[in-house]
Each structure stands twice: as C-alpha cells, then as structure tokens.
Amino acid sequence: MANPLDFSGKTVLIVGGTSGIGNGIAHGFREQGAEVHVTGTRASANDYSPEDGSVLEGLTFHSLDVADRAALDAFAWPERLDVVVLCQGIARYNRDEFNREGWDAVMAVNLDSLLDCSNAVRPKLAESGGSLIIISSIGGYRGLIGNPAYGASKAAAISMVRSLSLAFAAEGIRVNGIAPGYVHTKINDAFLGNEKFRDATIANTPRGRLGLPQDMAGAALFLASPLADYVVGQTISVDGGLSVGN
Template structure:
C-alpha cells in the first residue's frame, strides 16, 4: 500500500455511506486501513438490503436523519478522534416534485443545509487531528437540470460551500474539498439506468462511454483526503468520465 494512502490509525465518518457512492467511499477507506463509520437513514445496519448496493460489513453504523438539524446535534459520536469527514448525503424527488414546496424543502435540507450542520458539529475534532472534509456534490451543480431544480441548486450550493469552508476552516488546520460525480449507477440514478434508451443516450454523451462506479468516486475521495492533496483546498474535483466537457 502506498504510504500516502494508508489510513491505518485514522477514523473516517461517511455521512450517507449506507449505499451507492458513499458506501463505495466507505469501503475504499476501510480497505486502506481506516476505521470507518457511516451514517444512514435506517435504524440499524440489518435494515439494508445488499441487493440495493448496501454492504455494511466492517463498518460502524448509526441511523441519523440529517434532514433534521436536531438529529445531527443529538447524534452520538462513538469515536475519540475524527480524521476525515465525507459528506455524501443526498436525495432527489422525481416527477417534478421538487417544484413543490415539500419536495424543494426536503432536498435542500438534506443536500445542502445538513452539510453545514455536519461540518459545524465535527469542526473541533477535525481541527484537533488536522483532518479533512470531502463534500460529494454533482455535475448537476455546474449546469441546469430541468426536472430537478432543488437537486441542481443544492449541488451548486455544495460546490460554493466547499470553497467557503475551504477558506474558513483552513485556519483550523482542516482541508475542505469536494468531488462532483457524473452518471454513477446508484439508487438515485435508476430513473436513467433502468431505461435502456435513456441510458444509451447518456452513455453516448460520455467520452469514456461508461458510467462511473462507486469505486471511481472512492479513488477521488481518498486522494483528496490524503497527503497527496495536502496543498489542495476549496476545490471540487469533477469525476464524470468527461460528461461535462
């Protein structure tokens, strides 16, 4: 293992790490020696179905509704130190539900507001370890998304927040960066991935001609959290196979 990507002795929390991209990132750190905890939406790890892309083996787990600021404040922290905080929480509402107040409010609460609440909660521990935060946004934050205004706006906000916290937290010894995935096969993208014609059209627009994988995103997150990126601050790395070119 390359020493710069060895996380032995380090503690990592992946918010939204119960499935999809977050789960891939959690296992990426675990495979590199890290003690990894995840937050998910369900009461217990046993409530998840591996068929949905959930593999919680070897990971600590707590159920926390990050859409509720009080739940974030009250959440237990079963670790003495924290070296890396990955913020990968996210929801989307289809069928134009985000144009309605309920859909808009829920998406913004989870995808944007909770980023700040989580960052604030763990700021002291991350400062003590001179750790880092990795914010997972989306290329939807870099362009319009006609059917999902809250999703696009929240991800644009996440990219801006990454810049601002990168500035604000640097004095505490905390590096804040982010990654913006393109099309990755997860629960959130099934509206595309489970429709062959729609998927073919999306793949045709990706220069690499394939979807991304959670493991692709894990590689980017590990780089950003590692000493290899020690002079990178406030940056969001686009990881999309060229889709946004």
C-alpha cells in the same frame, strides 16, 4: 517511502455511507486500513441489504437523519475524526421539486445538513488536522429540467466547499469536494433505467461507460491523503469526461 494512501490508525466518517457512492467510498477507506463509520436513516444495519447496494460488513453503522436538527444535536460523533465525507443526498421526481414541500425536503438534506454536519465535526477535524470532503454532482454545473432543487442544492454545495475551505483553513482543516457524473447507483435508477437516456449518456462520455462508486472512492482517497496537502477548496469532477464536451 511510506504509502500516502495508507489510512491505518485513521478514523473516517461517511455521512450517507450506507449505499451507493457513500458506501463505495466507505469501503475504499476500509480497504486502506481506516476505521470507518457510516450513517444512514434506517434504525439498524440489519435494515439494509446488499441487494440495495448496501454492504456494511467491516463498517460501524450509526442511525442518523441529517434533516432532523434535533437528531444532529443529539448525535454521538466518533471520539476522533481524521476524515469526514458528507455524501448525503436525495432527489424528488415527477416534478415534485417544483412544489415547496418537495423543494424544502431536498434542500434540508442536500444543503442545510451540509452546514450542520460541517459545524459539528469542525472541532474534531481541527484536533486531527483532518480533511472534509463534500460530495455534490455535475448537476450543480448544469440545468436539470425536472430537478430544480437537486441542481440548486448541488450548485450551492460546490460553492460551500470554497467558503468552508477559507473558513476552516486556519485550523488546519482542508475542505474539498467531488462532483460525480452519472454513477450506477439505486438513486439514479429513475433515469438511468431509461435505455435511451442511458445509452445517450454513455455515448457522450469519453470514458465510454457509467461511473461506479469505487471511481469516487479513488478521488476521495486522494483528496484525504498527503498527496493532496496543497489542494484546498477544489471540487473535482469525476464523470468520465462527460462535462468536458457538454
């Protein structure tokens, strides 16, 4: 029996794949034989450092600011796409998301660009009978006292998975999502750096640890593989069980 997780000959694009969860997912597909492309907002791959959680060896880098619609319109997407993972995301702190400028900035990346990117890759995924995976957050299921835009955008992303799965299914495109829990990445340092918060989070997580980017890679590989051929419109929480009791 052929290995259903062998992605040799497949082309995968991770939008927001230069660091953190996106980078972990990118290397998960690379290790399974895929040709992997990643996008990031900096000018070149040389502007990223492994110390920041950015390991770009073996990946093809493209500079793209997904909040810039003109840049999206001009972007040269890979000629073939079998799997697209939308992992772009930002958050603002110090109550900045309560201000309209902060709200708009978060929404432009975390929500608006999801639709723009989905529409852009739709024809190529239809050609390949491919898979679209949207990364949201368990924050989309709960209130976030300091991040109303982040929470709202992730809740909308979860809803978008359901809507796009219905809209794209007739073209042979499967749309699903992943809602990560608390994952040890640079973007989460703002609150996981707080020892009291970190310890409480781990104590409330049945798995007994924080998540890692490679934990999200496992879920992405499954959703993009033939093993998930009958899985459509679902967002899988990958959070070590944190949401089960909260």
